[in-house]
Amino acid sequence: GAVVSQHPSWVICKSGTSVKIECRSLDFQATTMFWYRQFPKQSLMLMATSNEGSKATYEQGVEKDKFLINHASLTLSTLTVTSAHPEDSSFYICSARAGGAWGYTFGSGTRLTVV
Amino acid sequence: QQQVKQSPQSLIVQKGGISIINCAYENTAFDYFPWYQQFPGKGPALLIAIRPDVSEKKEGRFTISFNKSAKQFSLHIMDSQPGDSATYFCAASTGRRALTFGSGTRLQVQP
Numbered sequence: 001g002a003v004v005s006q007h008p009s010w011v012i013c014k015s016g017t018s019v020k021i022e023c024r025s026l027d028f029q030a031t032t033m034f035w036y037r038q039f040p041k042q043s044l045m046l047m048a049t050s051n052e053g054s055k056a057t058y059e060q061g062v063e064k065d066k067f068l069i070n071h072a073s074l075t076l077s078t079l080t081v082t083s084a085h086p087e088d089s090s091f092y093i094c095s096a097r098a099g100g101a102w103g104y105t106f107g108s109g110t111r112l113t114v115v
Numbered sequence: 116q117q118q119v120k121q122s123p124q125s126l127i128v129q130k131g132g133i134s135i136i137n138c139a140y141e142n143t144a145f146d147y148f149p150w151y152q153q154f155p156g157k158g159p160a161l162l163i164a165i166r167p168d169v170s171e172k173k174e175g176r177f178t179i180s181f182n183k184s185a186k187q188f189s190l191h192i193m194d195s196q197p198g199d200s201a202t203y204f205c206a207a208s209t210g211r212r213a214l215t216f217g218s219g220t221r222l223q224v225q226p
Contacts, residue, residue: 034213043216093158106158
């Protein structure tokens with residue numbers, strides 16, 4: 001149980017275009033989802049906390065107009081990187097708290113490359 | 116975010132040996148301390164977790180030791196195997212808030 005599905009696994013886009021990443025909780029309802037960014041050989045840095053039916057809470061330094069987060073249902077949160085630039089290239093990972101013994105479950109991540 | 120300090124940055128262990136990774140925290144409100152394993156290009160996978168009312172937890176070859184007074188916790192991997200070669204992250208959280216991650220330890224188990 002407690003599976004989080006993240007798509008796509010990797011995406012290449014041209015500079016200036018937008019990319020959407022989906023994160024779904026498959027067997028539980030996630031009222032809260034978290035989005036992280038991870039640069040090579042570095043740790044996971046929290047970008048934002050996504051709450052179902054309300055606006056996301058962004059960490060300091062994260063541009064909310066560039067990284068649009070939507071959490072329209074209890075099983076789906078999306079991250080849209082708008083007007084992507086090469087410096088946005090990174091590994092993006094979502095997470096949801098399933099509760100109980102499962103704690104926080106992570107998606108498999110999305111490798112974004114902006115060319 | 117409150118910091119969680121992790122050491123060492125990298126670790127090389129012989130097959131069958133014990134791998135030990137340490138973490139320290141400052142925020143006494145943290146009430147959940149998990150360890151995650153991450154392979155290249157994959158998301159982190161939960162290995163084992165502990166709450167502050169327990170000093171030790173063991174699951175298979177993995178053991179968490181927790182020292183509340185020192186605000187430290189560690190991961191011990193017994194009988195380390197080449198398949199354990201990965202990056203390991205400690206983390207901590209309060210309530211239902213997001214996890215705060217340590218900087219990671221790259222473990223290499225040599226055959």
